[in-house]
Amino acid sequence: MLDEIxxxxxxxxxRWPVMFTLAGLITIAAAVLSLALVDVLSQVAVxxxxxxxxxxxxxxxxxxxPPGGEVSRVGEDVVQDVMDLIDQQRAYAAxxxxxxxxxxxxxxxxxxLVLFGDVVPELFPELHLCDPAPCAMRGARVPEGVVVxxxxxxxxxxxxxxxxxxxxxxxxxxxxxxxxxxxxxxxLTRMIPRLAPIEREELLTRVVLLDPxxxxxxTFVSGAAQGKLFLVPHSVSVEQPQRFREIMMRSAMYxxxxxxxxxxxxxxxxxxxxxxxxxxxRALKIRQMYGATPLxxxxxxxxxxxxxxLIPEMIVLFLLQRxxxxxxxxxxxxxxxxxxxxxxxxxYLWFSLTREVLGKEGLGGW
Amino acid sequence: MEAILEARHVSKIFHSGRMPVVAxxxxxxxxxxxxxxxxxxxxxxxxxxxLSILGLxxxxxxxxxxxxxxxxxxxxxxxxxxxxxxxxxxxxxxxxIEDESVESNVVIPLQYADIRLKRPERRRKVQQVLEQVNLExxxxxxxxxLSGGERQRVAIARALVNEPMxxxxxxxxxxxxxxxxxxxxxxxxxxxxxxxxxxVATHDERVARKCDRVLRxxxxxxxxxxx
Numbered sequence: 190m191l192d193e194i195x196x197x198x199x200x201x202x203x204r205w206p207v208m209f210t211l212a213g214l215i216t217i218a219a220a221v222l223s224l225a226l227v228d229v230l231s232q233v234a235v236x237x238x239x240x241x242x243x244x245x246x247x248x249x250x251x252x253x254x255p256p257g258g259e260v261s262r263v264g265e266d267v268v269q270d271v272m273d274l275i276d277q278q279r280a281y282a283a284x285x286x287x288x289x290x291x292x293x294x295x296x297x298x299x300x301x302l303v304l305f306g307d308v309v310p311e312l313f314p315e316l317h318l319c320d321p322a323p324c325a326m327r328g329a330r331v332p333e334g335v336v337v338x339x340x341x342x343x344x345x346x347x348x349x350x351x352x353x354x355x356x357x358x359x360x361x362x363x364x365x366x367x368x369x370x371x372x373x374x375x376x377l378t379r380m381i382p383r384l385a386p387i388e389r390e391e392l393l394t395r396v397v398l399l400d401p402x403x404x405x406x407x408t409f410v411s412g413a414a415q416g417k418l419f420l421v422p423h424s425v426s427v428e429q430p431q432r433f434r435e436i437m438m439r440s441a442m443y444x445x446x447x448x449x450x451x452x453x454x455x456x457x458x459x460x461x462x463x464x465x466x467x468x469x470x471r472a473l474k475i476r477q478m479y480g481a482t483p484l485x486x487x488x489x490x491x492x493x494x495x496x497x498x499l500i501p502e503m504i505v506l507f508l509l510q511r512x513x514x515x516x517x518x519x520x521x522x523x524x525x526x527x528x529x530x531x532x533x534x535x536x537y538l539w540f541s542l543t544r545e546v547l548g549k550e551g552l553g554g555w
Numbered sequence: 556m557e558a559i560l561e562a563r564h565v566s567k568i569f570h571s572g573r574m575p576v577v578a579x580x581x582x583x584x585x586x587x588x589x590x591x592x593x594x595x596x597x598x599x600x601x602x603x604x605x606l607s608i609l610g611l612x613x614x615x616x617x618x619x620x621x622x623x624x625x626x627x628x629x630x631x632x633x634x635x636x637x638x639x640x641x642x643x644x645x646x647x648x649x650x651x652i653e654d655e656s657v658e659s660n661v662v663i664p665l666q667y668a669d670i671r672l673k674r675p676e677r678r679r680k681v682q683q684v685l686e687q688v689n690l691e692x693x694x695x696x697x698x699x700x701l702s703g704g705e706r707q708r709v710a711i712a713r714a715l716v717n718e719p720m721x722x723x724x725x726x727x728x729x730x731x732x733x734x735x736x737x738x739x740x741x742x743x744x745x746x747x748x749x750x751x752x753x754x755v756a757t758h759d760e761r762v763a764r765k766c767d768r769v770l771r772x773x774x775x776x777x778x779x780x781x782x
Contacts, residue, residue: 192666475660477635477638479717480668481635
């Protein structure tokens with residue numbers, strides 16, 4: 190049976206210029222389509238995650254760094270105001286990238302997400318975050334027992350349980366932040382003064398104010414600016430829907446274009462596969478004469494089709510999926526979703542071509 | 556004496572277009588071990604269809620085929636096994652796989668044999684059979700590099716490699732010049748000498764004359780005849 194599949198491969202290899210081109214086109218189209226889907230799905234995740242924040246008229250900030258700027262030195266009064274707002278559940282803050290940069294062994298080397306604010310579990314109930322703070326959880330793909338605890342601001346916080354699989358944190362700046370390979374810490378505001386300056390700076394840029402009066406936003410922005418941290422406020426409910434509409438429209442057009450390209454490449458392959466099998470009919474008939482069963486012939490045809498339409502694409506899509514997982518991309522499994530489309534085309538061609546070859550019995554016998 | 560290959564009341568009707576086409580009607584025939592039988596008849600008389608039914612390539616609409624006195628079953632796997640063990644085929648149209656080597660062409664029957672030989676053993680058998688048809692030098696040549704007569708000899712080598720009981724040949728000399736045709740006929744006679752039977756469909760009376768018997772097929776009806 191393996192001989193038959195190998196024989197099918199060699200049918201494709203004998204026509205390598207055309208088959209290689211077609212396999213390349215299909216592979217590229219499938220890979221680009223899955224990347225486009227990653228993009229769209231992350232936007233959808235943003236839309237879903239942003240709902241609660243839009244309802245609470247959340248305001249978030251993007252930092253502006255003047256050339257040659259150093260780490261900011263925001264005054265303690267501003268930090269205290271932020272801590273008060275967080276404690277009153279009128280704000281939350283996060284550290285995504287800059288936690289313990291000088292300690293590569295921090296949290297067992299896993300990336301962390303540090304969240305401040307008791308309002309967070311309320312805003313993101315789908316994450317099933319631990320409660321009460323301080324507490325920590327591991328991502329679904331972080332092995333149990335590898336990270337027992339993390340120490341923030343001199344306080345040891347035990348890592349209790351695992352997050353749901355594919356849990357994604359809605360970060361207003363980053364969009365979907367996959368948590369499968371992260372350690373998520375719910376920290377207390379009393380730890381903030383003990384954070385390193387660079388950690389504090391990131392925390393302040395990631396403050397999200399909920400239902401804030403204009404004066405609160407102004408006070409925070411001007412206070413931060415005095416400490417050389419320049420923040421631009423954005424309203425989730427005003428800016429995001431517009432941004433999302435644009436992104437979704439662009440993504441949709443992109444996906445339709447790529448999908449059309451993939452369909453065209455598949456159609457080109459379907460017609461050349463038919464031609465190839467027609468040319469191979471003589472070889473298949475000879476094999477049938479000498480004892481090849483329908484199963485043998487079917488495997489040979491399947492081997493040919495798999496060599497062009499299935500195996501190169503599956504390998505590339507699988508590698509792409511592994512890369513997206515390693516890169517912590519949102520919706521890293523989209524390459525796997527493109528696979529069924531290729532499998533269906535393969536199955537259709539396999540079935541129809543096998544039936545065509547086995548079913549032909551015309552005048553003149555043989 | 557028991558026939559090694561027999562057709563009983565075989566009919567074949569093709570349904571192409573509106574009108575059914577009767578290719579064979581109530582054909583009965585027997586082939587005995589070690590004989591050479593010529594099947595003659597005009598184009599479209601059903602010679603190829605009869606050969607394909609006798610060779611278990613296609614199935615009759617009615618009637619049955621018996622191999623060594625036993626009816627052939629309907630199961631495709633057992634038919635395939637019989638095709639592999641019992642028959643060798645030489646066909647004008649399906650002579651060779653053009654873009655494969657002579658070795659790859661000749662080895663095909665061994666690939667589907669019940670007893671799976673190892674690669675060196677397969678090669679040895681292929682070389683042996685190519686020697687029989689004087690083509691040992693062509694082992695690694697591509698089929699398209701050979702002349703018409705050489706290709707037909709390769710097809711005969713392939714038909715012989717599994718040491719079959721019956722060789723079915725459909726117009727094996729039709730596309731060949733006189734010398735090549737003569738060589739092919741000599742090969743068939745040599746096969747018969749070794750105890751295998753040969754059923755050859757042909758228009759060529761020179762081929763038919765070398766055979767032990769001649770069967771004539773006209774409009775799907777068979778009759779025993781003389782040259």
